[in-house]
Structure formats: structure tokens, C-alpha cells
Amino acid sequence: MAEGVVTEVADGIATIRFERPPMNALSIALQEGLRDAARDVAGRRDVDAVVVYGGPKVFAAGADVKEMAEWSLSEALERTRSLQDAFTAIERIPQPTIAAVTGFALGGGCELAMCCDFRVAGDNAKLGQPEILLGIIPGAGGTQRLPRLVGLARAKDLILTGRFVGADEALTMGLVDRVVAPDAVYEESVAWARQLARGPRLAMQAAKSAIARGMEVDLEDGLEIERVHFASLFGTRDREVGMRSFIDNGPGKAEFTGS
Numbered sequence: 001m002a003e004g005v006v007t008e009v010a011d012g013i014a015t016i017r018f019e020r021p022p023m024n025a026l027s028i029a030l031q032e033g034l035r036d037a038a039r040d041v042a043g044r045r046d047v048d049a050v051v052v053y054g055g056p057k058v059f060a061a062g063a064d065v066k067e068m069a070e071w072s073l074s075e076a077l078e079r080t081r082s083l084q085d086a087f088t089a090i091e092r093i094p095q096p097t098i099a100a101v102t103g104f105a106l107g108g109g110c111e112l113a114m115c116c117d118f119r120v121a122g123d124n125a126k127l128g129q130p131e132i133l134l135g136i137i138p139g140a141g142g143t144q145r146l147p148r149l150v151g152l153a154r155a156k157d158l159i160l161t162g163r164f165v166g167a168d169e170a171l172t173m174g175l176v177d178r179v180v181a182p183d184a185v186y187e188e189s190v191a192w193a194r195q196l197a198r199g200p201r202l203a204m205q206a207a208k209s210a211i212a213r214g215m216e217v218d219l220e221d222g223l224e225i226e227r228v229h230f231a232s233l234f235g236t237r238d239r240e241v242g243m244r245s246f247i248d249n250g251p252g253k254a255e256f257t258g259s
Contacts, residue, residue, distance in 0.1 A: 005033030007040060012048040012197045013190055014041045014095075023061035024054045026108040028079065034112070035086035042093045048197035048258070050093055051189045052116055053100040054109070056182070059125070062107030065134065080139045083108070087140050091115040091212075094205040096196040100189035101125050102182050106164065110175075111140040114149060117208070119175070120189045121167045122182030127175055130162035148215065150174050200238035201258035206230075 004027075005018045016037045020030055041047045054060050063083070071079060090097070090112065099105075099116040105127045113119050113127070121127070129142045137143060138159060147155035150173045158165065170176040180188045196204070206229040214222035233239050237259040245254035 004030050005037050007037045009041075009044070009047055011194070012046065013193045014044070014047040014050045015053055015190075016041065016050060017053045017055065018060070019055055022058075023104065024058050024109070025062065025064040026060055026083075026112070027064045027067060028082070031083055031086040035089045038086075038089035038093050041095070042089075045258075047095055048201060049095050049193035050097045051100055051186070051193050052090065052097060052112070053186055053189070054102070054105075056102055056186070058103035059099070059101045059105040060109030060112060061104045062109055062130070063140075076139075083140045087112060087115050094208060095201075096193065096199075096204060096208070098189045098193050098196075100185045101127070101176065102185050107131055107138070107142075108140050111138060111142045111145065114141065114145040114175075118177045118192065120178045120180065120185055120192065121170060121176040122185045123167045123179050124182045125167040125170065125176070125179075126164045127167075127170050128162065128164040129159050130164070132160060133162040146175075198256070200236070200242060200254075200256040202236050202238060203233050206233055 004020045005016065008015045008017065016034065018024060018030055018034060020027060041050050097116040097118070099113040099119045101113055101119055101121040103122070103124060103126070105113050105125060107130060110127050110129055129138045129146065131138050131142070138146075143159060146158065154173050157163075165173070165175065167176065167179045171179050178188065178192075210226050210229045213225050217225070238256045241256055242254045
């Protein structure tokens, strides 16, 4: 694994932890490490959910501006493609993903958090897309994922002003999903991941795929995507287990096998 990125797996939960003191600036090397870690956990049968974590003090304060300041136009085009590929690899992890956000999640850090399915933030968290203050715009998905998450007006507010929002405002606008004490962020994220990991693996992956693909097409095509995914699950063991358990014992008691 690349320097600064470590993947640990325990009880079906993978933690992708990245560290680059003091602020976890997302250098090229760190981006590559995140991409490789995402592709690794995506193919592991022993991983049922994933937590993305920058450590107890800061999630990520953004890209490495010192690196970016030296880019030419051609280098910017090339490097941004690599950056987007790394973050898209996180987004495409088929298992449920949770970003555990402490401290700053700015620029690329905010964009990375948005690649996860859910975000747990410490009450000390600050999130935002301040790229406009550098004379540029978000380049790792901020102009695309943020409007889909919080709506057009709020996304334009954050992107065009570059302002930071605290955890409570982020919760109100839907940028994060839960706010807890900073020292409880990781534990809360893992607990949520364990809850999700108990679900039927193939159905969870089908749901993620249907939602992601459906967001990119019109309703009619989206319904067709849903129909195909829905029908495909009737060939799984977990569908049999889930329906039999419901008939015999009521809802919520099935123990799924992941097949």
C-alpha cells in the first residue's frame, strides 16, 4: 500500500485510513494510495462495509497547493484526471461506505467525503469548497456531487463564496448525516458500518448501483435499471433467506449469507 494510506479489516469492516501530517493534504501519492485501497477493498469477500478516515484531528484540508501551484495547463488536465479517477474509485466501492470526518474537510477533503455513501462529522468539523479563493474551481467532483447532495442553490453558495460551514449547518443542508463529539466520530462510523454490514451483500450492492446509475438517466431508463437489478436478486440465496425469515418470523430477523 502507498505511503500514508493503510487499510485494516476487522469483523467485516475495512477502514481506509490516510495520514499526511499536519493537515492530510491530498498529494499525488496519497491520491494513488486511496485509489489502490478502494480497488482492493472492492474485491474483498471479507469486507462488508468501509470507513474512510483521516485520523482524529483532521479529515483532509484539501489538495497540496504547493504541488498545484507549479502545474502547467497540460499538467492540470492530466493531474485532474488522475485525481478524479482516485475519488471515483472510492465512490464505486460496491460495499456501503462511511466518511468519518473530524476537523477540516475542505476542497478535495470535502470532495472525498462526498464520494462516500454517508458522512459522520465531529461537532468541530468545518467543510467547504474554497477553491474559488485560489482563482480556480473544484476539480475532484465538487461542482457535480455537491449539487446532487445539497441542491443547486446551496452548492452555488458554497462554491462561489468559498465559505466554510460548521457541522450543524452541514447537517441541516444534508452535507453530513450525523454529528457527534469529535472523539466519537470513528466509533460511531464503525458502529453504523457494522449495522449496514449485516444486510444482504448482493442486494446492498444492487441498490447502490441502481441509485448511482439511475441518477444519470431519465426516470424511464432509471426504472428499467431498477427492474433488472430487482429481478436479478431472485437468483440469490439471500433473497430466499430473507423472504423465508419474514414469513416465519416477521421482518428484520434474517441472517444473510452474502450469496
